[in-house]
Amino acid sequence: EAEVAQSPRYKITEKSQAVAFWCDPISGHATLYWYRQILGQGPELLVQFQDESVVDDSQLPKDRFSAERLKGVDSTLKIQPAELGDSAMYLCASSLGAGGGTEAFFGQGTRLTVV
Amino acid sequence: DAKTTQPNSMESNEEEPVHLPCNHSTISGTDYIHWYRQLPSQGPEYVIHGLTSNVNNRMASLAIAEDRKSSTLILHRATLRDAAVYYCILRGFSGGSNYKLTFGKGTLLTVNP
Numbered sequence: 758e759a760e761v762a763q764s765p766r767y768k769i770t771e772k773s774q775a776v777a778f779w780c781d782p783i784s785g786h787a788t789l790y791w792y793r794q795i796l797g798q799g800p801e802l803l804v805q806f807q808d809e810s811v812v813d814d815s816q817l818p819k820d821r822f823s824a825e826r827l828k829g830v831d832s833t834l835k836i837q838p839a840e841l842g843d844s845a846m847y848l849c850a851s852s853l854g855a856g857g858g859t860e861a862f863f864g865q866g867t868r869l870t871v872v
Numbered sequence: 873d874a875k876t877t878q879p880n881s882m883e884s885n886e887e888e889p890v891h892l893p894c895n896h897s898t899i900s901g902t903d904y905i906h907w908y909r910q911l912p913s914q915g916p917e918y919v920i921h922g923l924t925s926n927v928n929n930r931m932a933s934l935a936i937a938e939d940r941k942s943s944t945l946i947l948h949r950a951t952l953r954d955a956a957v958y959y960c961i962l963r964g965f966s967g968g969s970n971y972k973l974t975f976g977k978g979t980l981l982t983v984n985p
Binding site for chain 2: 761781790792798800801802805807810812813848850853854855856857858859860861862863864
């Protein structure tokens with residue numbers, strides 16, 4: 758069964774360092790999402806791509822976070838510099854499209870700890 | 873974004889049916905009702921979705937009120953593997969051809985053996 762692949766699974770970084778997460782969506786999925794989930798809360802959408810274009814980044818802290826999906830396939834989310842409050846699970850998801858009846862598939866996530 | 877209201881937690885017994893409620897009184901005509909669940913240390917998993925009519929799939933059933941202001945996710949026979957946080961989400965139109973998937977806090981379901 759096709760899966761959304763994320764790496765690394767776990768990352769520990771020091772405050773003020775740069776960190777990057779990678780996501781490989783299910784083949785053929787045009788829509789890719791990055792979510793952040795703080796312990797005990799639901800996932801929060803950071804950025805959504807349709808192919809290589811950003812369609813929603815309204816909750817992305819653009820002073821330190823950046824995301825790209827250069828060829829409309831895999832994607833990278835970067836944080837520079839990392840802050841203690843960035844400790845969270847970062848989830849990537851993909852779907853065939855972004856229609857209302859579309860199912861999204863999530864990866865296992867990257868657990869980030871900033872020390 | 874239209875909001876949903878769910879109980880923080882619910883308990884059930886193994887092999888019994890579970891009815892997880894969700895209120896969404898501000899739902900708009902273009903909002904789809906989605907349910908996802910999240911097992912510990914895993915990403916969310918799609919369960920079911922609907923627009924106006926009740927829906928069934930291999931995992932669950934979704935009962936939607938006639939006025940669409942509430943819905944209920946039904947697990948017909950709960951197993952220990954169904955213990956998870958269940959999210960009721962309104963996937964709403966946000967421009968172009970995009971429908972936004974916005975999670976709330978969800979309901980933590982505990983299944984007792």
